[in-house]
Amino acid sequence: xxxxxxxxxxxxxDPSRRAIVERLAEGEASVSELARPxxxxxxxxxxxxxxxxxxGLVSSTxxxxxxxxxxxxxxxxxxxxxxxxxxADWNQRLDRLGEYLGGAQGTAANEHRAASTERQAPSxxx
Amino acid sequence: xxxxxxxxxxxxxDPSRRAIVERLAEGEASVSELARPxxxxxxxxxxxxxxxxxxGLVSSTxxxxxxxxxxxxxxxxxxxxxxxxxxADWNQRLDRLGEYLGGAQGTAANEHRAASTERQAPSxxx
DNA sequence: TGATTAGTTAAGTGAGTGCTTAACCAATTG
DNA sequence: CAATTGGTTAAGCACTCACTTAACTAATCA
Numbered sequence: 001x002x003x004x005x006x007x008x009x010x011x012x013x014d015p016s017r018r019a020i021v022e023r024l025a026e027g028e029a030s031v032s033e034l035a036r037p038x039x040x041x042x043x044x045x046x047x048x049x050x051x052x053x054x055x056g057l058v059s060s061t062x063x064x065x066x067x068x069x070x071x072x073x074x075x076x077x078x079x080x081x082x083x084x085x086x087x088a089d090w091n092q093r094l095d096r097l098g099e100y101l102g103g104a105q106g107t108a109a110n111e112h113r114a115a116s117t118e119r120q121a122p123s124x125x126x
Numbered sequence: 127x128x129x130x131x132x133x134x135x136x137x138x139x140d141p142s143r144r145a146i147v148e149r150l151a152e153g154e155a156s157v158s159e160l161a162r163p164x165x166x167x168x169x170x171x172x173x174x175x176x177x178x179x180x181x182g183l184v185s186s187t188x189x190x191x192x193x194x195x196x197x198x199x200x201x202x203x204x205x206x207x208x209x210x211x212x213x214a215d216w217n218q219r220l221d222r223l224g225e226y227l228g229g230a231q232g233t234a235a236n237e238h239r240a241a242s243t244e245r246q247a248p249s250x251x252x
Numbered sequence: 253t254g255a256t257t258a259g260t261t262a263a264g265t266g267a268g269t270g271c272t273t274a275a276c277c278a279a280t281t282g
Numbered sequence: 283c284a285a286t287t288g289g290t291t292a293a294g295c296a297c298t299c300a301c302t303t304a305a306c307t308a309a310t311c312a
Contacts, residue, residue, distance in 0.1 A: 003141060005138075005141075005144070006139055006140070006141060009135050009136075009138040009139035010135075010136075010139035012131075012135040012208075013132055013135035013136035013139055014132070014269090014270085015129060015131075015132060016270090018131070018208075021212065022212065022215070025212040025213075025215035025216050025219075026215050026216075026219055027219055030288080030289095031288070031289065032287090032288060032289080040270085040271070040272090041271080041272065041273080042288085042289075042290090043271085043272080043273085043289090043290075043291085043292095044270070044271055044272075046289070046290065046291095047269095047270075047271080048270085051269095062289090064278095064279055064280080064288090065277095065278065065279040065280075065287075065288050065289065066279090066287095066288060066289080067288080067289070071212075071216070073213070073216055076209060076212060076213070077209075077213075079209065080206060080209040080210075080213075082138075082144075083202060083203075083205065083206040083209070084206075086147065086148065086151040086197075086202060087151075087199070087202070087203075087206075089148070089151035089152050090151050090152075090197070090199055093151075093152055093153055140299090140300080142300090156258080156259095157258070157259065158257090158258065158259080166300085166301070166302090167301075167302065167303080168258090168259075168260090169259090169260075169261085169262095169301085169302080169303085170300070170301055170302075172259070172260070172261095173299095173300075173301080174300085177299095188259090190258090190308095190309055190310080191257070191258045191259065191307095191308060191309040191310075192257095192258060192259080192309090193258080193259070
């Protein structure tokens with residue numbers, strides 16, 4: 001269960017898979033709907049979907065002969081929070097640096113500090 | 127220049143490279159400082175650094191015989207904004223869905239809407 | 253000066269990726 | 283029923299990846 005981050009980032013490193021995720025961010029879709037805009041065979045798309053499912057970004061259910069795919073927003077948020085953690089580290093270092101340089105507000109270090117340190121709200125109450 | 131996203135996500139898909147980025151988020155470091163905690167040969171680390179530099183996440187300069195590496199926070203922010211765009215799509219869809227269902231506030235659709243749609247502040251003034 | 257330290261280049265290897273085509277199954281339609 | 287539609291599996295292939303060892307350069311130190 002640990003380092004799904006490997007799988008998530010690997011999944012997103014492919015432009016076709018990102019296109020699928022972008023499509024699913026606008027709503028559910030069947031396998032062939034997802035395949036239609038992509039310049040490759042159906043089996044290739046299914047393989048991409050398997051990668052996305054393995055990463056946890058996408059889930060799907062089959063009804064009759066059509067499989068419906070949907071995005072797992074929580075998985076997306078979990079990946080995003082890695083970036084936020086890096087930015088938090090960065091800001092913390094700048095804060096310490098600014099303090100060390102003897103300044104209150106308005107020091108050179110604090111000039112470069114960016115705003116968004118806050119975590120996003122949880123996407124589900126459940 | 128387009129789809130640096132491929133390169134950035136590919137770079138971050140490797141745990142050793144993420145470890146390097148995490149280290150650099152706390153401040154600059156030399157090649158051997160970055161290599162020390164990693165269970166692999168120095169050339170392997172250098173190859174990872176080349177991947178990170180090619181992605182734009184890391185830059186470096188050489189002074190004497192030591193190369194100092196640093197994180198490019200802007201590149202990190204650019205990658206993060208892809209996630210924010212997906213969440214924005216998602217929320218927009220939920221909004222439309224909620225509207226369609228005839229509700230104002232408090233509809234089932236709006237219940238699931240998460241907070242962070244805003245873009246982060248630019249990290250540099252320039 | 254010669255030894256050490258910091259980093260780099262080159263070549264090779266085994267495992268994994270992103271596709272393909274061909275064959276196939278199972279639900280739905282005429 | 284047979285034909286079509288939606289999806290799946292399997293095998294193969296060119297390419298890339300994450301390492302390795304060995305050999306090397308250049309800056310600094312004793």
